[in-house]
Amino acid sequence: MNRAQRIIAAGAAALLAFGGLAACTGGPEHTLRVLAGSEVEDMAPILHDLEKSTGVRLEFEYMGTLDGTEALVGGADPAWDATWFPSNRYLSLFPEGQELIDEATSIMRSPVVLGIKPEVSAALGWSSDAPPSWQDVVSAIEADELSYGMTSPVASNSGFTTLVQAATALAGTGTVLTEDDIDAVTPLLEGFASGQSLASGSSGWLAERFAEDPGAADAVFNYESVLTGLELGLDILAPSDGSITSDYPLTLLTTADAEAAEAYDAAVDYLMDDVVQKRISDLTHRRTNATAPADAATSFELPFPAQLQTVQQLLRTWVSTARKPAQMVFAIDTSGSMSQGERMDDLHEALRVLSGEPATDAGGFLTLQPRERITYLEFADVMKSQITVEIPVDPSGYAAAMDEINDRVDRYHPGGGTAIYDAVETALRQAVPEAGDDSISSVVLFSDGANGSGADLDDFTAWYEDFVESSPDAARVPVHAIVFAEADADEMRALTELTGGRTFIAAEASLASVFREIRGYL
């Protein structure tokens, strides 16, 4: 519906409503359905006051920037009126994405920069007065003097921005990165990637993890605002040859109706008010119109690629060639309760996120990648099946590996009890010996019910503490848990906190979307 049609429709609706005007006495409440990045969750107190002041409520569904882009350009009319991601840059590279943007207003800004432990930056001779170049960062990594955490470029905007910044600066062309530059810059990206010791699918969780376990990395790439808010005493350095600022555009979609467009206008007017802009800076540490730009130029804004294929080629290079390969052990509960309803169908669909056809457009970066290694443990009260596959680089080997995986998982059949902690112990015993500096290792637990047999959480905790003592590498292998159906969310949280993983609840979202989300953490 274009604007004119929208207005006519609203006019007709308003005229109809006019007859029943007597009934309409209270302040109208408008709801704007917003697809957003989890980055804007910190705006909650301000959005609460926005609703009080304007009657406009922003109702959020959260997705990663790239996953959200896929959802928007995927074909069907989006179920949202607006979006609020850290950036529209990736979306705008799709012709369908450009079509969807009616109006975009930048509400606040934050560059992606390096937060580094002061002792590490001192040893490297870096400071905010003498920030490193991206080449300096790569050299420090290659000299084993720097390790870092970043989010997945295919899942999260901060990791995506980090990668684009690194590639653009390392290409050194002085202008925008193009597809032709990527081959030349790949060895440098491999050097850069070798320093990653902490992975995450979201910038918020990356910051939390680093705060809880500062030994996991020397530094993190994250939003300046997030790093400032951490109050960990990190040196916050913007590499001298450039960073890219996310500008958080609140974006009205062309599919929104007139009422939503009014709600959007009201929300933008409120958020851009001088007093509110000041409050946003104070609360979130982001830059706004209330914060003056630096007069002196010390760090420079890099251009963002203008061509979709450049970005996609960069992401492909990252996941298939440059980044440390993921070593994953999935422990999958196929106990008797999985026979209820559509649970097995949901599981099969979700597993295809990893082993399905690699798509060619916005998706396709989440499927298993060459050089990765995955183990599937199918369990109930006992271990039911097991398969480990190393994903080959050559296309025919890759296809054969997918066939092997799918042959196995398609034969999963529900039955038996549930011995969660025995399964997790088995998974860790398999994962830890393979863990090392040249890969990112993790365990993923999927379960639809409470633990019914074998070790309980206390037994597991005692075992785990001994295990970490005898195999220190275990501390670097998080256990992530997917809570499905009747699984005990509190116990799963205890398990993931113990092991440095994250709990994902599949109750509201589809199981496949949770698998897509968790892929960013692997």
Next chain:
Amino acid sequence: MAEQTTRKKIRTPHIVGIAILAVGILAVVLIQLLGLGRGSAPRGGSLVTGVVGSEKVAFFEDPRVREIFADHGLDVEVRSSGSWRMAELEGIGENDFAFPASEVAAQHLRSEVPGSTGVYQPFFSPMAIATFEPIMRILEAAGAARQDEDRAWTLDVDAYLALVADDTRWNEISQGEYDSPRSVMITSTDIRSSNSAGQYLALAAYVANESSVVTSRERADELLPRLTRLFLAQGYSGASSAGPFGDYLSQGISAVPMVMIYEGQFLEEQLAERSRIRPGMVIASLAPTIFSKHTAVTYSDNGAAVMELLENDEDLARLLAEHGFRPTGTHAAVFDELIAEEDLTGYVDTATMVGVAQEPSYEVMDYLLTTIGAQYDVAAGGSVPADDDTAAPATEEDE
């Protein structure tokens, strides 16, 4: 004179509130959209509808402007459209006027859309650069900028294009004053959707063609690698409705050292109540310059009446100046008076403007725009002229 780069459609006034008011406004909009309102007289007189470039929307929506039109029995409602595509808008000729920001776009309207009753050029906007004092000093040392006795800066476009053609980096010419590894390059709006970027292209084409208008596709083809680079090498543009001038104001010298603007964008910001122009931010004129000639094509007597008021009404002329436009009619002097009153520098006296580049014909301009625009969507594996060594701009220096 805010230019909006991502807004696609005109926004209606706020109609959140009492339903009766909403119905009233919507009824007006409905009548306008359905073309029923011509000749009828709702509040404020005869409804007059126009389609204008987005840079003029704020002027036409200014309550003071609407009031003056209303005093003359005209209720002027505008909606925005990209100047270059106006002729292709369905039903454009059913409006009272169409008002692109380009003379050539207006000529195209005249030839494509029947029923026009007149052509008016009530005001114009020179293009200019929003930049920073240190940036201009660096370019002065590199021979590409000069400062006159009033401390007003001018960018030498030919010398600037030579710096771009040589792929000069800021840190090569800045003597440590601006150590950016980025290429010397003006930031502009998106060439695919915005007239101000189109004016930049027309200017660059004119200067690259040794100060003459490009008149053939063959010549355009020869110049295209250089011209394409000016836009594609900027990368993604149009992050938000604020556009690159908004980024200049909010992110400063580190992000946007030079941005191509309508002169009026800078003026309007300088005159704003809480101006975001900070010390060190300066406007630089261009030598040669190019005018965005706001050219209206009228389709009715009411459309003509609006244009005649814009040409002859003193109060409207003053408001035009305050919105950053230079009136051309009876009261053309108000712009220079305003600049003198406000004691501003960097705005060349209208009378002394010399060296003005001309837009190429619609056909040549459209060819340039289309060819460059297509480079954003080159298929995977395709190569971009700007990055093709055999078409390296430096080799074309002697043309």
